[in-house]
Amino acid sequence: MNAPVLIDTNSIAMALKNFVRALQVSNYSLKGLISTRPATNFGFLPPFDPEAKPKVEFEVIKSPEVWKYVDRVLPPKLIPVPRPREEYHSDWRPPTADPKQLPYYIPRNKNLMTPVYLIIRKRGTQRITRIRHVKGDIFAMEADLRKYIKEQTGRELGMRVDEFCGHISIRGDFVYHVKNWLEEKGF
Amino acid sequence: MIGQRLLFISLRAGRKFSTEAAEIIEKSSDFALRAATRFPVANVGKRTLPFLDGYDPPKQAWVESFDTVEEVKLGIMDLHPAVFGAMPRIDLIRENVKWQQLYRFVSYAHTRVRSEMPGGGRKPWPQKGMGRARHGSIRSPLFKGGGISHGPRSPTPHFYMLPFAQRVMGLLSTLSIKLAQDDLHIVPNLDIPTEDPEFLEDVVRTRNWGISVLIVDVDDIMPRNITVASDAINHINLMPVYGLNVYSMLKHETLVLTMAAVEKIEERLLYQLHRSDAMCKEKKFKVNQV
Numbered sequence: 328m329n330a331p332v333l334i335d336t337n338s339i340a341m342a343l344k345n346f347v348r349a350l351q352v353s354n355y356s357l358k359g360l361i362s363t364r365p366a367t368n369f370g371f372l373p374p375f376d377p378e379a380k381p382k383v384e385f386e387v388i389k390s391p392e393v394w395k396y397v398d399r400v401l402p403p404k405l406i407p408v409p410r411p412r413e414e415y416h417s418d419w420r421p422p423t424a425d426p427k428q429l430p431y432y433i434p435r436n437k438n439l440m441t442p443v444y445l446i447i448r449k450r451g452t453q454r455i456t457r458i459r460h461v462k463g464d465i466f467a468m469e470a471d472l473r474k475y476i477k478e479q480t481g482r483e484l485g486m487r488v489d490e491f492c493g494h495i496s497i498r499g500d501f502v503y504h505v506k507n508w509l510e511e512k513g514f
Numbered sequence: 515m516i517g518q519r520l521l522f523i524s525l526r527a528g529r530k531f532s533t534e535a536a537e538i539i540e541k542s543s544d545f546a547l548r549a550a551t552r553f554p555v556a557n558v559g560k561r562t563l564p565f566l567d568g569y570d571p572p573k574q575a576w577v578e579s580f581d582t583v584e585e586v587k588l589g590i591m592d593l594h595p596a597v598f599g600a601m602p603r604i605d606l607i608r609e610n611v612k613w614q615q616l617y618r619f620v621s622y623a624h625t626r627v628r629s630e631m632p633g634g635g636r637k638p639w640p641q642k643g644m645g646r647a648r649h650g651s652i653r654s655p656l657f658k659g660g661g662i663s664h665g666p667r668s669p670t671p672h673f674y675m676l677p678f679a680q681r682v683m684g685l686l687s688t689l690s691i692k693l694a695q696d697d698l699h700i701v702p703n704l705d706i707p708t709e710d711p712e713f714l715e716d717v718v719r720t721r722n723w724g725i726s727v728l729i730v731d732v733d734d735i736m737p738r739n740i741t742v743a744s745d746a747i748n749h750i751n752l753m754p755v756y757g758l759n760v761y762s763m764l765k766h767e768t769l770v771l772t773m774a775a776v777e778k779i780e781e782r783l784l785y786q787l788h789r790s791d792a793m794c795k796e797k798k799f800k801v802n803q804v
Contacts, residue, residue: 403790405785405788406788406789
């Protein structure tokens with residue numbers, strides 16, 4: 328009881344021809360089109376081909392011996408601490424102060440620098456020198472620092488002590504003197 | 515004066531301070547023996563703490579047993595001063611709590627503007643000749659029953675990102691405050707002998723822990739007994755280290771950490787304090803970036 332099926336061979340041939348032409352025009356590979364992945368072709372990207380060979384040939388190895396060279400190139404996760412030297416090639420010095428010597432202590436920040444910062448506000452007209460992370464008797468440190476800068480510059484300072492946050496703020500740009508004083512004390 | 519104040523606080527809170535109430539049960543002679551037999555003491559006592567600046571000595575806390583109702587002191591654990599002895603920046607704690615409440619808050623308060631109100635298309639009265647003010651619509655914001663201009667519009671998300679350093683400092687401050695206020699307790703592990711909730715209640719009552727207790731371990735899959743026991747009690751909650759946050763620590767009065775959790779918290783927080791790429795943590799949330 329099979330009904331005769333009429334096949335228009337001519338139209339099928341035309342459809343195939345158009346299909347192949349479309350493939351050629353859009354420069355798609357047949358493999359990419361008939362893969363099971365969703366067809367997300369953005370036009371400017373070549374279709375994804377999981378079996379395509381990479382342009383650069385490489386070899387996958389698992390060896391700790393070789394990995395140490397990779398590790399050397401990767402950026403360090405923590406700030407590296409420089410090893411102690413006889414002579415340093417920059418102005419940076421490690422802290423030398425005994426933490427218990429003075430009633431106050433200023434540790435280095437995580438970048439191993441002294442925590443002295445210049446804050447510029449009010450369109451550059453207000454300059455504040457700020458020392459952070461002061462531990463211990465912050466008022467004793469303020470007195471010492473005030474005396475030192477008075478000797479150096481002959482100026483009376485406007486200073487503010489924030490004991491809660493461990494900050495000392497000086498009105499004006501005294502970063503140079505503060506850093507010198509900290510270096511003198513060995514912080 | 516201070517004593518009276520403390521007494522008042524303790525009465526109001528319904529509990530005594532454990533420094534007043536608890537006595538060291540152990541005699542010093544058999545202390546080491548008990549500690550050694552009860553659990554491996556490798557981590558108790560001297561720990562090598564990284565990133566010490568030499569000024570702050572390590573903080574110390576008792577390690578207590580968790581499988582007995584009575585408190586048995588097993589040893590003393592060194593804690594990193596940068597994590598458990600930080601300056602209690604209550605301003606940053608407030609910022610953290612505010613942020614935790616706001617970043618998931620969406621305001622659904624809503625008002626309609628004049629174009630969203632029905633009607634109002636007809637001029638209510640002629641422009642001139644009536645002796646009345648000129649108006650073009652009864653839904654004008656000047657009218658009673660008119661639209662609201664600049665009112666709240668729904669949904670309004672309040673998401674923002676707190677700066678990374680403030681998030682870290684909030685955790686440090688809260689942990690330090692918990693330790694300083696005698697609300698932080700360290701236990702070797704979370705193995706308790708029974709899954710009866712009454713046991714946990716007894717532990718909390720006997721040791722004068724706060725009514726609400728937050729128990730923190732490294733893994734998020736905890737032993738069965740404590741899971742079942744705490745499941746029935748609403749104010750005793752379990753949390754893995756990766757979920758530890760300022761709001762929950764303040765929500766619960768007592769914080770109970772396992773020794774492994776202490777080490778993990780210290781390791782993670784010290785890493786966050788000293789990592790070289792901390793700037794990258796905020797890059798994603800910068801507004802108005804090109």
